[in-house]
Amino acid sequence: MVSRDLNRWALCLAALVLLTCGCKGEEDLLGQKVLVVGLESSPVHLDPRIGTDAGSSRIQQLLFRGLFQKDEVGEAVPDLVQSWEQPDPVTYRFRLRPGVRFHDGRLLKARDVCHTLESILDPALGSPLRGNFETIRSVECPDQETVVLRLSEPDASLLTRLDVGVVAEPGQPGQGGGETGGLIGCGPFRLLSWDPPREVRLGAFAGYEGGAPALREVRFKIVPDSTVRVLELRKGSIHLIQNDFQPEVLPLLERDGRFRVLKDQGTSYSYLGFNLRDPILASREVRRAIAHAIDRDGIIRYLLGGLAAPATGVLSPSHWAYEPDVQGYPYDPDLARRLLDAAGYPDPDGPGPRKRFELTYKTSQNELRRRIAEAIQYQLESVGIGVRLRSYEWGTFFADVRKGNFQIYSLTWIGVTDPDIFRYLFASDSVPPAGANRGRYENPEVDRLVKRGKSVLDKEERKRIYSRVQKILAEDLPYVSLWHGMNVAVFDKRIHGFRLFPAGDLVSLREVWIE
């Protein structure tokens, strides 16, 4: 009797499972010119004046256009600007391209550019970009197609920062609220919907100046787990992933005939940072010994799947200001040991377990970073440096780094474009919270050079200045340069026209077409 009842239970359960499981096939969105891109995290804010995280920036670049945009070598090239002149070192006069329309059909006017910049400079908006434009003294619109910027001092990197998206001035006829809360751009795509934890949908803008994109729609699907993102790609519910996956799955995807894989050098820069106020790490010989003790090639080959190239400095080789002729630190454990002996830290027991000294290495809880940290720990211990690894939740880790509460740590800089970053990272007055000189590095010559590099407008002169900066930094080693990451994109082979950009931008989606 009981068995009969249980049989009924089992039948009901099976029916329930079958009912809830459809045999629905995957809809062919690509055939409908709808491209689905997998993202690791949701954009925080689509307002280009406020959302500065990488996820937000990549989508903003499709919705908005700036006065300038960055090319593949990080140089500013005109976008909304048709022509420009600089009558004196502190004045820029931009002439806007005529006939550019916003997504609501309205023509772009100089007032929109002025409104964008004025709102960024207005403390009430709370824009994180305000510091980027602190040299702007006034913004003027003498006519509908001209914008004049007057600066308080020469600023050589201003043009690269004028890639911020221009938003339509509010209160204009025809403007609505919609999904962007009234924000209207003039990029190749317009915002259809934004459901923060799930997806962002962009539709092709028919009135785009260069012609409407071939794609009808781009959907950014938020899939936090990297394994599941790859499974979605294999199932066909995602059509393109750029970066954000474990290196070991790449050979699997390369062998799968349904996908195409693109790889190219990126601009991300991974490094080991030192606290130069630490008595041990204040010694340049110790820092050089650490640099020689790290086998970068081995880590790149075995932990990163070959998806990186050893770095010699902050700037990648593709950058116009890159200096190749700097001191290098090839993997040489014997040299590392000799340097440590000379620095006054002999190995107390040779091959025995006692260490010359101990350091604490802080990192985040990211799985790949921890594995890299373990590899570096092993390599340093093989030359007699004891390493205590400490991984922390991101907020705690970053707070410690900013406060100088560390001995060594590892992180990555992404989106490195203008060489003014050297001032931000290494000028002695850039110690947090003023900048990102987290290691408290001090060098008067570097201070002088980076200050000059910011104000000199001649490109060749800037290149000479930053060449000298890179050489000094390679000798002083406030950072040990590890590698520049590669950008990797895997996508359905029916997709054509997609290109990799060094900073990982997705702007080439405007040129993508489906076979």
Added chain:
Amino acid sequence: MRSFLLRRLALTVPVVMGVVTLVFLFLHMIPGDPVEVLLGEQALQADREALRKELGLDRPLVVQYGVFVEGLFRGDFGKSIHQRRPVSELIRSRYPATLRLTAAAMLVSLLLALPAGVVSGLRPSTLLDHATMFGALLGVSMPNFWLGPLLILLFSIHLGLLPVSGSEGAQSIVLPALTLGCSMAAIVARMTRSSVLECLREDYVLTARAKGLSETAVVWKHVLRNALLPVVTVSGMQFGSLLAGSIIIETIFSWPGLGSLTVQAIQTRDYPLVQGCVLTIALSYTAVNFLMDLLYGWIDPRIRFDGSR
């Protein structure tokens, strides 16, 4: 019954306020500055200070706590520092998904566990019992982050029956509910088995059999109802903890629930959002406990709310 309700309601307030107060204190003790996270490193110091003032973070902790509590009594949880939207709106956008997943996972758990536990209890030391308990052991041993992708591989990739992740459509809830429900079912099945075995030894079961009742009637009318009490307790606790959200399941299946919102809020030091999420979780837990207490009374009329028997 009325005095029971009033007593429970009166107890809820200090419990919830205690939880929220502790979280408030711990949140402000851990390193990390929400203004730095929001504005980034390149922001001007003047802007950081202005934002800190605007958010009230420059005030003494006691004042901040007072403002928070005063807002609670007005039903205002404040605004998320990071997302610049009302906390209540963010929680409202996530809580239904958590509720749906919790209910579905509980359904899967009970549908799997109750029959398995009853059968095992009725057939102790048989092959069926050993197989069922082995299955329960497997269920409790398999971590969610392993089981989830395995189920995706089987049902989504190889069989093509279900979506890989996301929350669109009725089918999308199957795999996350199955992943969560399996591990919960294991615990409930073992609890049900023990409870059934214990009830079968009671005198009233012997009496019922002696009276000539069918085995089905003995099990359904006498054994099961008495065996359910401990099961209700365990299930209630599981339900309550699931309402806090399962960050692993939400990450694997891109499920937009309260767990991922809470973790994200902690990582960005979004104080109002963390406090709002914790308050929601605490209220949910106390509500579930209250419902469990009511359920006890319905299952076992001997349990009186006024303490009499």
